[in-house]
Amino acid sequence: MRINKFLAEQGIASRRGSDELVASGRVTINGKKAKAGDDVSADDCVELDGKILSHKVKYEYYLLNKPKGCISTVSDDRGRKTVMDLLPQGAGRVFPVGRLDYDTEGMLILTNDGELAYRLTAPKNEIPKTYLVRVEGTITPVQLNSVRAGVEIEKGVVTKKCRVSVVETGKTYTKMSVVLTEGKNREIRKMFEVVGKNVDFIKRTKIGDLTLTGLDRGAVRRLTPEEVYYLKNL
Numbered sequence: 001m002r003i004n005k006f007l008a009e010q011g012i013a014s015r016r017g018s019d020e021l022v023a024s025g026r027v028t029i030n031g032k033k034a035k036a037g038d039d040v041s042a043d044d045c046v047e048l049d050g051k052i053l054s055h056k057v058k059y060e061y062y063l064l065n066k067p068k069g070c071i072s073t074v075s076d077d078r079g080r081k082t083v084m085d086l087l088p089q090g091a092g093r094v095f096p097v098g099r100l101d102y103d104t105e106g107m108l109i110l111t112n113d114g115e116l117a118y119r120l121t122a123p124k125n126e127i128p129k130t131y132l133v134r135v136e137g138t139i140t141p142v143q144l145n146s147v148r149a150g151v152e153i154e155k156g157v158v159t160k161k162c163r164v165s166v167v168e169t170g171k172t173y174t175k176m177s178v179v180l181t182e183g184k185n186r187e188i189r190k191m192f193e194v195v196g197k198n199v200d201f202i203k204r205t206k207i208g209d210l211t212l213t214g215l216d217r218g219a220v221r222r223l224t225p226e227e228v229y230y231l232k233n234l
Contacts, residue, residue, distance in 0.1 A: 003027065003038045003046075008114025009057050012048060013095065015118060021048065060092045061223040062110040065215045072099040072108060083108060086220055097121060098183055106131070106204035107212050109223070109231075116232055120207065126181035127234050130206035132167075133188055134175045135197040139166070143195040153190035173200075208234045 001009075007018035007027070019036055021027055027034040028047045040046055046053045066072065070081040074095055083096055087110065097109040097117045111117060120127050144166070150159045160182050168175040178188060189199045205212060210227060223231075 001040055003029065003034050003040050004036070005114060006040045006046065007048070007053075008117065010053050010093075010112065012053075012093070014121075015114060017095075018114075057112065058092070059113045060094050060111060061113065061116075061228050062087065062091065062094060062220050063210075063212075063215065063223050063227075064108045064110060064220040065212050065217050066100050066105050066108045067218045068103050068105050071102050072096045083110065086218060088220065100204060101186060101189075101202070104202040104204070105217065106202075107207055107210075108204070109207070110220075116228075119234070120231065121183065123182050125234075128179050128181055128206075128208060129183070129204060131178045131180070131188060132175065132201075132203045132205050133178045133192070133199060134173050134201035135192055135199050136173060137197070138169065139174045139176075139195075139197055143197065146195050147191050151191055151194040153184070153187065153194060157184070159184070159187060159191055207231070 003022055004015045004018040007013060007021060008015045012018060013021060022034045022036055022038075025033050026049050029038055029040060030045050034046075042055050064083060064086060066083055066086075070083055070085065073082050074084055076082050087094070092112065094110040094112045095117070097111060098121045100106065100108055109120065119125055144164055148162060148164050150161050152158045160180075162181070163177075163179040165177050166174060167177050180187065184190075188202055192199050208231065210230065215221060
């Protein structure tokens with residue numbers, strides 16, 4: 001298999017992150033610096049920073065109800081709290097699948113299964129992810145239809161069609177269910193900014209039909225074998 005896939009399956013990093021490790025010269029295959037596109041077999045000795053990596057992998061899968069105030073990375077050079085701080089002791093070397101903004105909460109999967117991570121995040125797979133979104137004030141049918149149809153959030157960057165439905169309204173806010181099949185940076189906030197609405201709350205509630213039911217804010221649990229099978233076959 002390709003070296004980036006091997007490193008991803010080891011839980012070292014995502015495929016993209018693994019490419020960066022290879023490019024930085026930190027990975028060797030049989031004593032020689034690895035190059036992008038190199039293949040690895042079971043007979044090869046692969047090292048990261050001089051440490052030999054085993055070809056045997058035990059996959060771990062966790063479901064986290066991410067709270068606000070922590071970042072979706074393995075570490076932070078500014079010393080901020082990360083989602084890794086919420087995992088139980090002995091959780092093993094896992095990484096977050098995709099990202100939720102610092103101020104966004106809700107469903108986040110952490111695993112060392114690079115293939116599953118790729119499946120859930122690759123844009124071509126169009127895995128539906130559901131969010132509870134609250135904006136300030138009311139929102140008109142015209143504004144809703146604009147967001148549903150896709151809007152230009154940056155020059156030349158247009159969002160895909162999405163499903164948006166109003167679930168609750170008040171004098172000062174509107175809550176909506178938003179279902180996306182892509183994951184551009186701060187996409188939801190930018191989508192609503194285009195139609196003149198400020199988002200003050202976002203929570204991811206579902207990936208496919210997998211929900212956060214019974215999992216408190218900041219809590220984490222292992223995914224069941226049935227849930228893992230479901231995600232792999234979305």
